[in-house]
Every structure is written in structure tokens, then in C-alpha cells.
Amino acid sequence: MLNATPPPVSYTELPLGPLDAEKIEAVWRYDPADAHQQLVLPDGRVDLVAHCAVQPSGGVTSVWLVIAGPADRPALVALRPGTIVMGVRFHIGWVGACLGIEPGALRNRTLTGVDAEQALGPWLSHLLCADTLLAVEFALRAAASALASRACVTAAHRRALEAIHRMKLRLVAQLPSPGGTTTTYAAAPASRTLRRDMVTVAGLPLRTLAGILRFQQAMVLLGAQGASLGDVALVSGYADQAHMTREFRRFGGFTPAVPQSAPLVRLDARSP
Numbered sequence: 001m002l003n004a005t006p007p008p009v010s011y012t013e014l015p016l017g018p019l020d021a022e023k024i025e026a027v028w029r030y031d032p033a034d035a036h037q038q039l040v041l042p043d044g045r046v047d048l049v050a051h052c053a054v055q056p057s058g059g060v061t062s063v064w065l066v067i068a069g070p071a072d073r074p075a076l077v078a079l080r081p082g083t084i085v086m087g088v089r090f091h092i093g094w095v096g097a098c099l100g101i102e103p104g105a106l107r108n109r110t111l112t113g114v115d116a117e118q119a120l121g122p123w124l125s126h127l128l129c130a131d132t133l134l135a136v137e138f139a140l141r142a143a144a145s146a147l148a149s150r151a152c153v154t155a156a157h158r159r160a161l162e163a164i165h166r167m168k169l170r171l172v173a174q175l176p177s178p179g180g181t182t183t184t185y186a187a188a189p190a191s192r193t194l195r196r197d198m199v200t201v202a203g204l205p206l207r208t209l210a211g212i213l214r215f216q217q218a219m220v221l222l223g224a225q226g227a228s229l230g231d232v233a234l235v236s237g238y239a240d241q242a243h244m245t246r247e248f249r250r251f252g253g254f255t256p257a258v259p260q261s262a263p264l265v266r267l268d269a270r271s272p
Contacts, residue, residue, distance in 0.1 A: 010030060010031040010032065010033065011028065011029075011030050011263040012028065012029050012030075012031075013026045013027070013028045014026075014027045014028065014029060014137070015027075017141070018145075019141060019144055019145055019148070020145070020148040020149070022091070022094075023090060023091055023094040023097075023098060023148040023151060024088060024089070024090055024091065024094075024144050024148055025045065025089045025090060025091045025265075026088070026089045027086075027087070027088055027089075027137070027140065027141065027144075028086070028087050028088075028089060028263075029084065029085070029086050029087075029137075030084070030085040030086075030087075030263065031084050032079045032083065032084075032085075034081070035078075035079055035080055035081040035083075036079055037076040037077065037078055037079070038076065038077050038079055038262070039074060039075075039076060039260050039261070039262040040068075040071075040074065040075045040076070040077050040262060040263070041074055041215075041216065041219070041251065041252055041262045041263075041264070042070075042071040042072050042073060042074065042212050042215075042251050043071075043212060043213075043216055043264075043265040044070055044092045044202065044204060044209050044212045044213060045070065045089050045090060045091070045092055045265065046067065046068065046069055046070055046089075046090050046095035046099075046103065046106060046203075047067070047068045047087045047088065047089045047090070048065075048066075048067055048087060048088045048090075048120075048140065048143065048144065049065070049066040049067070049068055049085060049086070049087040050063050050064070050065055050066075050085070050086050050087065050127055050136050050139075050140060051063070051064040051065075051066065051079075051080070051083055051085050052083065052084045052085070052086065052130075052133060052136055053080070053082055053083055054082055054083065054084050054133065055082070056082075058132070058133070059131055059132060060130055060131050060132055060133060060135070060136060061131075063127055063128050063130055063136060064112070065112065065116050065120075065124065065127055065128070066110050066111070066112050066116065067099070067101075067106070067110060067111040067112075067115075067116050067119055067120075068110050069103065069105075069106025069107055069108065069109045069110065069111070069203065070092075070095075070103055070106060070107055070202060070203040070204050071107070071108050072107070072108065072204060072208050072212065072251070073108060073250075073251065073253075074251065074252050074253045074262075075108075084133060086133070086136055086137055086140060087140070088140050088141070088143075088144040089265075090144075092164050092202055092209070093157070093160050093161050093164050093201045093202045094148075094151065094161075096157075096200075096201060096203075097151035097152055097153060097157060098147040098148050098150070098151045099119050099120075099147055100119070101119055102200075102203075103200075103201065103202055103203025103204075104199060104200070104203040105203075106203060107203050107204065120143060120147075123139070123142065123143035123146055123147075124143075126139040126142065126143070127139040127140065127143065156197040156200060156201065157197075157201050159193070159194060159197050160194070160197040160198050160200070160201035160202060161201070163194055163197075163198060163206070164198075164202065164209070167209070167210055167213060168213065168267055170237075171213055171214060171217055171236075171237065171267055172267050194206070211247055211250075211251065212251055213267065214236050214237055214238070214247070215247055215248065215251040215252065216264055216265050216266075216267070217236055217267055218232050218233070218236040218238070218244060218248075218256070219252075219259060219262075219264050220264050220266055221235060221236060222256060222259050223264075229241055229244070229256050229257065232244070232256065233256075241256075244256055245257075
């Protein structure tokens, strides 16, 4: 059961620095106020996550590593007392090329222990031996940089990446401009080949991924002051408010009238 009154979300994205922005979307940190079960919403991405047990002095006593795969349903993550979570989020469609893992095999799954060790290889030991949060962040960045550098792009991969970028453009174009107008960005019909490529590259069907991105965008809009449910449904591209409610139940487990507190991923048309 979801928390009726979830604690405030203390989620921060850190500067990307010299990391490859084509493949890596964000380096982030989450400082929970206390031990609880945190709602995590599907966003179509894959994250390399380090749960750090932190002493009052600031030292890290242990690191628990997780590779969180692309999801199409919400999940609850147990946060332990004295834990700070840090992670690297890969752009949609890049984790297979970077980690050498079939994204579909990670759908609604997490890798830990030996499975994570096989995916990360020698970079895992640096993470597990880190004794400060700065060392954890440095090891995460080093692992992400090394993984991104070995990515190999196929023709199918490139087709899927271009389709993902067009999908983002369409969603961002629907947002009102400062003058109150919106832009129409036509969707190209998806071929059978493209639909197959998308599952292979992103681990999620094309329509499911589009629904997840629209859901995340609608969640961001709901947080805007004075936004009505009808306006959010219209701007986000839902057929009507009832359609938005069905999609919220599917991807969040709640309704737009009673949204839950969770970290959100904001769309950027400039991203790859």
C-alpha cells in the first residue's frame, strides 16, 4: 500500500560535468528524511544506483549497488535508516549498448550481487570500497564514463534513438509557450521494423514508452500552481480526463486527483 502521507522528496540532480551527455542523462542524489518505502514511478530509463549507509560523521560504511531496469509499473523501494542514494541515469535506449545487457531482460527488474558484478566488471570494486559520498560519486561517474565509451551503435539502434527523440519533441511541443500557444508536431507512423527495434533497444513497446513519457510530463504539470485536471489532460495529449485517469492508474497506481510524491524526470527537447 502506498503511504497516505509520503515524506517530502529530497531529490537533486548534480552537474553532468564531462560525462557523455548523449548517453548519460543525469547524475542524481536522494536524501530521504527517514526510513520509509519510496514510490518510484516508471520513466523508461535505466539507472545505476548506489545505496550508501552513512554514519553521523559522514563516512560511508557500506554500499549496496543496484541496476534498475526500464519499468512500466510503479514500485516501492525500501529506504533504510541512515541511507543516502546516489545514481546515474542513462538516456532511453542507451543502456543495452553501454552495459551489454538486453534491456527487455531488465524490464521491471533490478540486478544486484553477482548479476550486477557481471554487468559492471572491474568498476564494481571501486564503488563497493568507497568510504565517503564523494568517493561513491566519483566511482559512479568513472563507471558511467567507461561504460559509455564502449557503446556500439547499430542501424537498428540509431532508428530507435531517432524515434525516441521525435517522441520527446512531440511532447515538449504540446507545452504552452509563454504566449499561451502550443505547437503541433506530427507523428510519423511506426513501422513494424521500428516497433521491433524499440523493444530491442529500449526494452519497452513504442506505445508503452510514449504513455510513460506523457504520464511523467502530466505529473510535472500537476505540480504547477493553478493547473486544472482538464487543462493538464489537454496539454499532455490525453484524449480526455478519463483517459488520463486510466493512464495514471496504470503507470502510477493512483489518480490525477490524488497524486503521490515521487521523483520526476522532466523532458528536454534538446536531449538526445
